[in-house]
Amino acid sequence: MNQDVNRDFPLIRAIRENVKCSLQLIANNSCLGYCPIAYYHENTTSFISQVRAVKMEPVKEYCTLYCHSQKLIDPANILASEWIRPEDIHYYEEIGVDSFKLCDRTMPPETIVKVVKAYTDRRYDGNFMDLLFSFVKRHKIILADPKIKKKTPIEGIYVDNRKLDGFIKYFISGDRRLSMDENLIYCRKWAEKAVTIDPQYRKDALKGYSRAVKNLIHCKD
Template sequence: ELLKHLEWLSNAGVDHVTVAIPYLTELIKSQFPHLKVEVSTIAHVNSVARAKLFESLGADSIILHSNVNRDFRLLQAIRNAVKCELGVLTNSLCLYQCPYEYYHNNTLGHASQNHNSLNGFYMDYCVTHCTLERFRDTSQFIKSRWIRPEDIPIYEEIGIDFFKIAGRALPSEWIINATLAYSSGQCQENLCDILYVPNPKIDYADPVLASTQTARIVSPPKVYIDNQALEGFVDFFKKQDCLSGCDYCNYCQKTADKVVRLDRHETDEYASVFKSFLNDLTSSRIFLAKKY
């Protein structure tokens, strides 16, 4: 079935495929050598060793994992080690070193299976947790490894060949706005307008109520990140070791206090519903709803 699908893509004139599995990289380059293979960011290429491995399997380009976006020493080392094209993801608001990431990618893969008995039903425990963490701790908005449009030249100087913009499932207007910002190298006001992360609208029914009754409907709070106030922000990371932890460094929290603005009442209300949902999920209460 996989080979038939690749054959169909090839016959359709596709010239470029993105994969996250080493086996697929090797298979495609062996049986469809005319197809260019790009390694996805979810392959977690975050070291010289991993980049060299994928290049040896035939990868034509690699999108590095976003966790390395502000590790400039490592970016330069990877660039020096491989000849294939390198790209970075510019605008993800996912948590830095997110502990849910591997599990999240796994569950999303299973949720999209067309033979799954759940018929596409999926409770996103991971997004619920990381969204709650972000609104509980505003420094997470800064710790996320997004790249300001104004800082693109820093990466070009290192030798990064291309820049991937997340958010393909969003409306065309949003995609055009984000693309214009990165292609022009400037974002005039709210950086959050071009950053991507799922912030779900909560439509949550309390398990003790009838299934047709909704306890609360809460939309995500509006977040404002003052991009102009972030000028020079990234320079700090050129010598900083973030992997060793944040206990001795308060840079991101201090920055968040200056540039992140949100309505605390809206945020608290939004977070409270997430907490209720997680409590019902971890206690299994959500699976014990009465049938009507």
């Protein structure tokens, strides 16, 4: 199923009651929640993958720049991404979800092993960002700046997974999917205690994103 349903428990229950096929959810994608350009991003990704296959190099694209800048500007957006923690897998199994897909085959082998182990053990102590696809990959777009090279996205952003214990229960008990504003208000409260962003990293990264967007507009490398 599309990751947009991950925190819509009433909808997942309704789907389970009305279909006989197996249900699968993506557990560790970190796409921006309620993203206004999600479909555009999916389309551009399909074309970019072809370019990468030919050039064998990273491609600069606006959607990723927008996504990550929004998470740095408001850390609540990190928690509003509709990922599923290893510890919360059982809540989905209890309502009929059969399996979970983990992203992504393009991650380094050691990272894939770490992600699979965390979800197999159903527990991860440390920085939850370690498990989220897109954040575990070094972003060469912004890391071209020597200042930013000192910190990868994982090192610059720390989400204490233990402090997220209980986060999902609000969604489980709800009778509908939260609106974007409701979701951000709730996530903002949890972000205050669970998310830490290095101030210098935030400043340098946002500057790098802004520079990259300007270069895209003016067709510069």
